[in-house]
Amino acid sequence: MSEFQSLQEVQHEVNKCMKCGNCQAVCPVYQETRQEVGEARGKIKLVEALLEGQIAVTEGLADRFLLCTTCGACTQICPCGVRFDKIIMGARAEAVRHKGLGSIKKYAFTALKHPKLFDFGLKTGARFQSLAFKRVSDKGGRARFPIGIDRKKIIPALAKVPLKDQLPEIVHVAKPKLKAAFFVGCMTNYIYPDMGRALVDVLTANNVEVIIPHDQHCCGTPVYANGEVATAIAMAKSNLDIFDRTGADAIVLDCGTCTDSWKHNYVKLLEQDTSGYKEKAERWAAKTYEISDFLVNVIGFTPENLGPVKRRVTYHDPCHVARSLGITKEPRLLLNSIPGLELVEMNDPGRCCGMAGSFSLTFPDLSDKILAHKVKNIAATNVDAVATSCPACRMQLAGGVENASLQHDVVHVVQLLAAAYRAKVQPKDQAAK
Amino acid sequence: MLPTQLIAELKSTLGAANVLTDKEDMITYSFDATAGMPSKNPDLVVCPNSTEDVVAIVKLANKYNIPIYPRGSGTNLSGGTIPIEGGIVLSMLNMNQILEVDQDNLVAVVQPGVVIQSLNNEVLKYGLIYPPDPGTVTTATMGGSTMECSGGLRGLKYGVTKHYIMGMQLVLASGEVIKWGGKTVKNVSGYDLTALFTGSEGTLGIVTEILVKLIPTPEARQSFLAVFDDVDKAGRCISAIIRNKIIPATLEIMDNMTIRTVEEYAKIGLPTDAEAVLLIEVDGYRESVAREAEQVLKVCREEGASDVQAAKDDAARDKLWAARRAALPALARVSPTTVLEDATVPRSRIPEMLKAIRQIALKYDLKIGTFGHAGDGNLHPTILTDKHNAAEMHRVEQAVNEIFTVAISLGGTLSGEHGIGMAKAGFLNMEFGPAGVDVLRRLKEALDPDYRLNPGKIVRRD
Structure with a gap:
């Protein structure tokens, strides 16, 4: 069993915690709230109390388990090797088993479970969004009315045409060395199709055929990260079936969180399955790659076809790319291989940006405070663009620099790479966008 | 149950957000970093923003006759912040400003919630350091480490927290505020309150401002690893280094069990067959470091080290100290419960x-x-056990008792740097005798007759 099925599964991790409090030094939530419940140690004490039967799952307890960006910094620094990432998922699943989801989340997750309804809703939204959001720049708009979203927060415009509607199901290349299926995460599909197009361009420039199954849907992270395991299992099975039909050699993604689903969490969610899905999940897990990992470690990327992109760029490590997947060198290697591009490291590039999916909606003020540290570190680098490897971080960072009146473009690494390939083919077009 | 009137008064004074009452939050303040201690929920957690807030809280606590437990980051190893009799946990973390860095007088003024490393990061901009560096330097607060008189790796040459405290502002159990000390190197007015309050573990007053001494950053440093096939040789080497008038900034020892565990965990290339290794660092002006480095090599060889290596560069140095820093984590991974003691003896013993x-x-x-910290006699015997194994925990208790007895018989002390708190309160008699413990009690009662502040720590009301 995994932590998603039973809280008992995290007992061993809970026992390992010696309560030293080293997690305080790196926990982005604790750094702001300075309350014990913010850090891993405090929440571990709560899980301990729950396991020992001293407390029951209350509304208050469930809320406190949400107070975590799942950035993984505590797990990385823990001297005792406590896997807090497992504990928090187990605690949230336990809370949902006892209390159910909050009503807003329940509504949203029902939509995610029914991709057609979700797709229709967001497409309709794209047409009418100007009614609700005031466009402030090409990075997005602020809410015109108090509609449950922090009015300071920059919400990017929904794409007029989602990515999957822009691309055919197969993008052919002359003599493909590999066939890669592109798992298009929700944010790439509905908000940042430019990222997805860039990924396709980079793959085809490397002679890789790209398959984009149009019936694929949300990976399920927002669902299981909030403890709703049954729905997540249904979504995982459906995605596995859809990608099984592609016959692809690998799955490639532009989002660390979705990659984490395919690489780690589908296997855990389906651990008890006996109808063949567990094996399917394991098979695909071994063939799932974040784009920079795929380029550098699978297909032997070389920089010879890259043209110049003259920009000063700093790189933000997304939590799930850097810590869940352990990928930090590859994106930097790609950026450094672009002629004319200067990579300037910011302080603490791996510190969480505060987005963390629905965390930023549940705790908007806290999310903004965490973001402020990141924006300060970005501003100190004196660059003109911020690169990252996650659409959610991109959204958060874009809002952060906009609200701080900075002029940075915030882009995915793969967009800069795509620009470099274009610059080689059409030397005049050196824009990175 | 606390009177609802008290909660209402606290909320109106501090703001509702700074008064926690939910059971879920109380559980998270029921413990600290000490293994083998009971947990106890407080009734209330309050987070003051100013000295005035602290005064108001103390006065209300007096009015309603409720104990107060001042708390920094809760990283101590003596059960020092556990609210063992219930009452109010006073979380000082909102008071986290560095108020002043004075380069001319080499002092800084800080609020108690400042994390030690934050102070160091700030004063480093001026080429200064605050030397006390407990293992928890990135988490522990200035208030907590002042009240525990923390030590650390640099104790041998640079001393411990009390050597850097030049003054304080405190709220007394009565609610009165006192301020003493200042920026002068010399100050003999009245009794030495630095000695009284530093290390008082929050039992005599609540610190709300601290004036600390800073020193210039050493210009150069050199680290060494000396390997011994015999613990006695390593021990004699420690004394010989000091006898040769070399005072290393850091002089650390690891025994064979620690070496093997660290090597298994971190694969640093430590000699697993060695009975002991010494990790040595000298620092200061470039010229003196070069001279002391030669002498360290010579003394280690003379004292029978089977191997001595000087770190060639920063990377090699970092690797050495990574090995030392890995000691506790590596040991802690062996078993679920880690009982870390700090019995201390004269270095010759x-x-x-x-x-x-x-x-x-x-x-x-x-x-x-x-x-x-071999150089200052402060050892950390670390017992690897499991709190769920009652029989073994009983043997742990007996072993700890015996470690204390030996340390004191060798002219040492129960605690070099962790403090007495709850964990060692029962052993004070062993070190002080009944009359000595009574002096401690009379000091406590002179300043806090009602045991309002951090009751159950150091001396108990019996």
């Missing part, structure tokens, strides 16, 4: 102490890894 600890481990059939 280190070989005897190490031997005694090994015998105690055999006698009680326990895994004990020992490492620590």
Whole structure:
């Protein structure tokens, strides 16, 4: 069993915690709230109390388990090797088993479970969004009315045409060395199709055929990260079936969180399955790659076809790319291989940006405070663009620099790479966008 | 149950957000970093923003006759912040400003919630350091480490927290505010309140401002690893280094069990067959470091080190100290519960102490890894156990008792740097005798007759 099925599964991790409090030094939530419940140690004490039967799952307890960006910094620094990432998922699943989801989340997750309804809703939204959001720049708009979203927060415009509607199901290349299926995460599909197009361009420039199954849907992270395991299992099975039909050699993604689903969490969610899905999940897990990992470690990327992109760029490590997947060198290697591009490291590039999916909606003020540290570190680098490897971080960072009146473009690494390939083919077009 | 009137008054004084009452939050303040201690929920957690807030809280606590437990980051190893009699936990973390860095007088003024490393990061901009560096330097607060008189790796040359405290502002149990000390190097007015309050573990007053001494950053440093096939030789080497008038900034020891565990965990290339290693660092002006480095090499060889290596560069140095820093984490991973002691002896008695600890481990059939600050005699016998194993925990208790007895018989002390708190309160008699403990009690009662502040720590009301 995994932590998603039973809280008992995290007992061993809970026992390992010696309560030293080293997690305080790196926990982005604790750094702001300075309350014990913010850090891993405090929440571990709560899980301990729950396991020992001293407390029951209350509304208050469930809320406190949400107070975590799942950035993984505590797990990385823990001297005792406590896997807090497992504990928090187990605690949230336990809370949902006892209390159910909050009503807003329940509504949203029902939509995610029914991709057609979700797709229709967001497409309709794209047409009418100007009614609700005031466009402030090409990075997005602020809410015109108090509609449950922090009015300071920059919400990017929904794409007029989602990515999957822009691309055919197969993008052919002359003599493909590999066939890669592109798992298009929700944010790439509905908000940042430019990222997805860039990924396709980079793959085809490397002679890789790209398959984009149009019936694929949300990976399920927002669902299981909030403890709703049954729905997540249904979504995982459906995605596995859809990608099984592609016959692809690998799955490639532009989002660390979705990659984490395919690489780690589908296997855990389906651990008890006996109808063949567990094996399917394991098979695909071994063939799932974040784009920079795929380029550098699978297909032997070389920089010879890259043209110049003259920009000063700093790189933000997304939590799930850097810590869940352990990928930090590859994106930097790609950026450094672009002629004319200067990579300037910011302080603490791996510190969480505060987005963390629905965390930023549940705790908007806290999310903004965490973001402020990141924006300060970005501003100190004196660059003109911020690169990252996650659409959610991109959204958060874009809002952060906009609200701080900075002029940075915030882009995915793969967009800069795509620009470099274009610059080689059409030397005049050196824009990175 | 607390009177609802008290909660209402606190909320109106501090703002509702700074008064926690939910059971879920109380559980998260029921413990600290000390293994083997009982947990106890407070009734209330309050987070003051100013000295005035603290005064108001103390006055209300007096009015309603409720104890107060001042708390920084809760990283102490003596049960020092556990609210054992219930009452109010006073979380000082909102008071986290560095108020002043004075380069001319080499002092800084800080609020108690400032994390030690934050102060160091700030003063480093001026080429200064605040030397006390407990293992928790990135988490522990200035208030907590002042009240615990924390030590750390640089104790041998630079001393411990009390050597850097030049003044304080405190709220007394009565609610009165006192301020003493200042920026002068010399100050003999009245009794030495630095000595009284530093290390008082929050039992005599609540610190709300601290004036600390800073020193210039050493220009150069050189680290060494000396390997010994015999613990006695390592022990004699420690004394010989000092006898040769070299005072290293850091002089650390790891025993064979620690070496093997660290090597297994971190694969740093430590000699697993060595009985002991010494990690040595000298610092200061470039010229003096070069001269002392030669002498360290010479003394280590003379004292029978089977191997001595000087770190060639920063990377090699970092690797050495990574090995030392990995000691506790590596040991902690071996078993669920880690009982970390800090019995301390004169440095000349280190070989005897190490031997005694090994015998105690055999006698009680326990895994004990020992490492620590050999240069100042402060060892960390670390017992690897499991709190769910009642029989073994009983043997742990007996072993700890015996470690204390040996340390004191060798002219040492119960605690070099962790403090007495709840964990060692029962052993004070062993070190002070009844009359000595009574002096401690009379000091406590002179300043806090109602045991309002951090009751159950150091001296108990019986």
